[in-house]
Amino acid sequence: MTTYFTKDHEWIRIDGDVATVGITDYAQSQLGDVVYVELPEIGKALAKGDEAAVVESVKAASEVFAPVSGTVEAVNVALTDEPGKINESPEAEGWFVKLKLTASDELAELLDEEAYKAFVETL
Amino acid sequence: MTEISDTELLETPLASLHRELGARMVPFAGYSMPVQYPKGIIAEHNWTRESAGLFDVSHMGQAFLVGPDHATTARALEALTPGEFAALAPGRVRYTLLTTDRGGIIDDLMVTRPLDPAEDGVLGLIVNAGRKVIDYAHLAARLPADVGLQVAEDRALLALQGPKAAAVFARHCPAAAAMGFMTSIRTEVDGVEAIVSRSGYTGEDGYEISVPGDAAERVARALLADAEVEPIGLGARDSLRLEAGLCLYGHDIDEATSPAEADLGFAIPKRRRIEGGFPGADRILGELASGAPRLRVGIRPEGRAPARDGTEIRDASGTLVGIVTSGGFGPSVGGPIAMGYVAADCAAPGTPLLLSVRGKDLPASVAPLPFVPHRYYRKPSA
Numbered sequence: 001m002t003t004y005f006t007k008d009h010e011w012i013r014i015d016g017d018v019a020t021v022g023i024t025d026y027a028q029s030q031l032g033d034v035v036y037v038e039l040p041e042i043g044k045a046l047a048k049g050d051e052a053a054v055v056e057s058v059k060a061a062s063e064v065f066a067p068v069s070g071t072v073e074a075v076n077v078a079l080t081d082e083p084g085k086i087n088e089s090p091e092a093e094g095w096f097v098k099l100k101l102t103a104s105d106e107l108a109e110l111l112d113e114e115a116y117k118a119f120v121e122t123l
Numbered sequence: 124m125t126e127i128s129d130t131e132l133l134e135t136p137l138a139s140l141h142r143e144l145g146a147r148m149v150p151f152a153g154y155s156m157p158v159q160y161p162k163g164i165i166a167e168h169n170w171t172r173e174s175a176g177l178f179d180v181s182h183m184g185q186a187f188l189v190g191p192d193h194a195t196t197a198r199a200l201e202a203l204t205p206g207e208f209a210a211l212a213p214g215r216v217r218y219t220l221l222t223t224d225r226g227g228i229i230d231d232l233m234v235t236r237p238l239d240p241a242e243d244g245v246l247g248l249i250v251n252a253g254r255k256v257i258d259y260a261h262l263a264a265r266l267p268a269d270v271g272l273q274v275a276e277d278r279a280l281l282a283l284q285g286p287k288a289a290a291v292f293a294r295h296c297p298a299a300a301a302m303g304f305m306t307s308i309r310t311e312v313d314g315v316e317a318i319v320s321r322s323g324y325t326g327e328d329g330y331e332i333s334v335p336g337d338a339a340e341r342v343a344r345a346l347l348a349d350a351e352v353e354p355i356g357l358g359a360r361d362s363l364r365l366e367a368g369l370c371l372y373g374h375d376i377d378e379a380t381s382p383a384e385a386d387l388g389f390a391i392p393k394r395r396r397i398e399g400g401f402p403g404a405d406r407i408l409g410e411l412a413s414g415a416p417r418l419r420v421g422i423r424p425e426g427r428a429p430a431r432d433g434t435e436i437r438d439a440s441g442t443l444v445g446i447v448t449s450g451g452f453g454p455s456v457g458g459p460i461a462m463g464y465v466a467a468d469c470a471a472p473g474t475p476l477l478l479s480v481r482g483k484d485l486p487a488s489v490a491p492l493p494f495v496p497h498r499y500y501r502k503p504s505a
Contacts, residue, residue: 032358033165035452036427036459038481054481056429058164058452059358080427087163 005116006067011091019068022095026120031057034086039075046070048106053096068106070099135181136279136336137343144354152253154182157356164358168454171325171363175285176355177346184255185278185333188246190270196244199270205391205401214238216305216320219390220382226403227378229261230254235307251372279339284329287351292330304500313345326367326493328500366453368492374432375448375462383410386419418470421490422461428485429459430478436465437477444469455495
C-alpha cells in the first residue's frame with residue numbers, strides 16, 4: 001500500500017483501486033477538538049476538489065476536499081458518534097471515506113510522505 | 124482582521140508566557156491572544172468547570188471616571204447608560220451598557236465603585252477590547268467638564284474562574300475569601316498591588332484581578348504554580364460564556380440591537396425605567412413595556428451539527444424568523460448550542476425552529492438560558 005499526501009493536509013492510502021482518505025496529524029492539531037463530521041453519501045461520485053466531508057471543531061467548520069476523483073464506497077460511520085477519533089488517531093481510526101478511483105492518473109500529482117513532511121516544515 | 128499581520132498586532136504583558144506555555148496565538152480585537160494551549164479547548168473548558176482556570180483578559184480596556192464626588196460621577200455615567208450608579212454602594216460592581224441615541228448598544232461593560240472613601244468620585248470601567256477606541260471617544264465627547272476619563276493602559280487583567288478559584292485565590296490574597304459576588308477591593312496578590320473583583324464571564328465563581336502590567340507575569344506564574352490552576356485560552360472562554368448564556372459584543376449585541384431585544388432588562392433597574400434620561404430611552408423603555416419585536420434566545424440544535432454565527436433561522440413552516448449570533452459546541456452540555464434573535468412570537472422555550480446549515484434545514488428548538496446553571500458565589504446568610 002502506498003500513502004500519498006496533499007498540501008491541504010489530507011492523506012490518501014491506496015489499496016488496489018480504492019483510496020482511503022483522511023486528514024493528517026498536522027491538520028487535526030491545527031483544527032483542535034473535532035466535535036462533528038458530515039460524511040458524503042455512499043455511491044456519490046466526487047471529482048477531485050469537490051467537498052467530500054465537513055469537519056467542525058469547537059471553533060469553526062472546515063471542508064475536506066476530495067484529493068482525487070472517485071466514487072464513495074464507504075464512510076467511517078464511527079466518526080458520527082466519536083468525532084474525537086480524528087484527533088486521537090487521524091491517520092488510522094480517524095479515516096473519513098474510501099473512494100473507488102475513477103482517474104488514477106491523478107495520483108501522480110500527489111505528494112509522497114517525504115515531500116509532505118518537507119512541506120509541513122515550511123509552515 | 125485577516126489582513127493584519129502578526130507584526131502589527133498588540134500584545135499583552137503575558138505574551139511571552141503564553142508562548143512558553145505552548146499557546147496557539149491568534150489575532151483577536153487587534154491583539155495577539157492565546158486561543159488555546161496544548162490540552163485543547165474542550166479540556167480547558169472542562170477544567171474551568173471542575174477546578175480553576177486562569178485567563179489573560181489584559182486586552183480589555185481598563186479606565187476610570189474621575190469626578191469631584193460620587194454623585195457627580197454617577198450622574199455623568201447615568202447620562203450615558205441605563206444603569207443605577209447613584210445608589211451603587213462602595214465596593215460594588217455592576218454590569219451595564221453604553222447605549223446609542225437610537226437605543227442600540229455601543230458596548231457592555233463592568234462598573235466598579237471603589238470601596239475606599241479616599242477614592243470618592245471614581246468609578247472603574249472595564250470595556251471590551253474591540254470597543255475601547257469607540258467607547259473612550261464616546262465618553263470623552265459626552266462627559267461633563269468636571270468628570271475626566273483616565274485610561275489605565277499600564278494595567279493587566281487576569282481572570283481566575285471555577286469552583287476551586289476561591290480556595291486557590293485565598294492562598295494568594297487572603298482578603299478575597301470573604302468577598303461577595305460582584306464586589307471589589309483594593310488589595311495585594313502575592314505582594315503585588317491589585318484591584319480584585321469577585322466576578323467573571325464563565326458562569327462560575329471566580330475573580331477578576333487587575334494588576335500593574337509589569338507585575339502581571341509574576342502574579343500569573345504564582346497562580347499557575349498551584350496544581351488546581353491551568354491556563355485557559357479564548358476558545359474555552361467563548362464556549363464557557365455561551366453555555367452561561369452571556370453576550371459577546373459584536374455577535375450577540377451591537378449598535379443595532381437594543382437591551383430589551385437582547386434580554387438584558389436586568390441591567391435597567393426600576394428608577395431608570397421610571398425616570399429614563401439615558402440615550403435611546405424612548406425605544407428601550409417602549410420595548411420593555413410593550414415587548415420587543417425580536418428577542419435573544421437560547422437555541423438547542425437536535426443532532427450534533429453546530430450552527431454558527433450567521434445561520435438563518437426559520438419557523439416550522441419555513442418562514443425566516445431570525446438569525447444565529449453565537450453558535451458552537453458546548454462541552455458541558457455535550458452537544459451543539461447557540462444563541463440568536465427570533466421574532467417575539469417564536470421566543471418561548473420549546474418553540475420548534477429550523478436552522479439552515481449548508482443547505483439543509485436542521486431541526487432545533489428554543490432553549491432556556493443559561494444552558495449550564497450559573498454557580499456564582501452566594502454569601503452564606505449570617
